[in-house]
Amino acid sequence: MTNLLPEIAEIWQQTLNWQPTSQQQAQFQKLYELILEGNRQINLTRITDPQEFWEKHLWDSLRGIAPLLSANFSSTRPTLIDIGTGAGFPGVPATITVPNCTTTLLDSTRKKISFIDNILTELVLTNAKTLVGRAEEIGHHPQHRLAYDIALIRAVGPASVCAEYTLPLLKQGGLAIIYRGNWMDDETTALQNAVKQLGGAIESIEQFTTPLSHSIRHCVYLRKVDTTPVQFPRAIGVPAQKPL
Numbered sequence: 001m002t003n004l005l006p007e008i009a010e011i012w013q014q015t016l017n018w019q020p021t022s023q024q025q026a027q028f029q030k031l032y033e034l035i036l037e038g039n040r041q042i043n044l045t046r047i048t049d050p051q052e053f054w055e056k057h058l059w060d061s062l063r064g065i066a067p068l069l070s071a072n073f074s075s076t077r078p079t080l081i082d083i084g085t086g087a088g089f090p091g092v093p094a095t096i097t098v099p100n101c102t103t104t105l106l107d108s109t110r111k112k113i114s115f116i117d118n119i120l121t122e123l124v125l126t127n128a129k130t131l132v133g134r135a136e137e138i139g140h141h142p143q144h145r146l147a148y149d150i151a152l153i154r155a156v157g158p159a160s161v162c163a164e165y166t167l168p169l170l171k172q173g174g175l176a177i178i179y180r181g182n183w184m185d186d187e188t189t190a191l192q193n194a195v196k197q198l199g200g201a202i203e204s205i206e207q208f209t210t211p212l213s214h215s216i217r218h219c220v221y222l223r224k225v226d227t228t229p230v231q232f233p234r235a236i237g238v239p240a241q242k243p244l
């Protein structure tokens with residue numbers, strides 16, 4: 001098995017001002033191996049080249065949560081949810097790296113969640129659990145609505161759909177992190193309108209360049225500043241069909 005890590009270990013430090021411990025490195029390596037293995041049974045990812053995997057899955061996942069890597073969570077236990085986690089991104093790398101977090105990995109596809117269950121066992125990630133369901137339903141569940149400090153979402157839909165999936169799940173003051181590729185200025189105006197209806201505010205939009213292929217990425221950070229009206233999220237399929 002190609003070793004994913006030695007030649008790129010320094011880039012963590014240079015780009016994120018953070019370095020994995022040897023245990024975290026071993027967990028990343030194991031995650032890569034399990035995904036390659038799982039890909040033979042179910043379609044998890046087309047990104048299998050080791051450096052591409054490192055950049056597009058591991059580094060990208062952690063770049064979005066960079067503000068959390070340096071945060072001092074020693075006295076708190078932040079609750080995270082990753083909505084539409086798929087093969088576990090960004091939620092599994094986040095669980096490995098954010099100190100003291102407890103994570104919920106949500107996806108609507110049962111076989112992907114079964115795969116993640118095995119990942120959590122193999123990586124001994126006792127601070128994470130999985131959930132099969134749709135964000136539109138989970139957002140109304142009393143156990144999950146208003147329950148999370150941080151909601152992550154990558155490659156699940158347009159930004160306003162992601163806002164409708166994430167904001168109802170956040171506690172007051174919580175942070176949604178929406179991972180995007182390109183971002184146009186007019187998207188900010190449209191998102192602002194959606195976020196306002198959902199009790200959120202755009203805190204920042206960060207552009208960054210990936211360290212190996214030098215691609216442009218964005219992360220949109222939304223803060224929950226008010227109550228999300230009870231009608232959100234709307235019924236299954238409606239947010240995607242009629243984005244706010």
Ligand code: SAM
Nearest residue numbers: 084085086089107108109133134135154155156
């Ligand atoms: N987040 C992962 C990543 O970036 O690699 C997976 C992205 S994949 C393109 C989208 C995932 O979102 C799929 O696994 C799909 O099953 C899940 N999904 C789509 N809509 C969803 C919804 N409304 N609720 C929960 N999961 C959803």
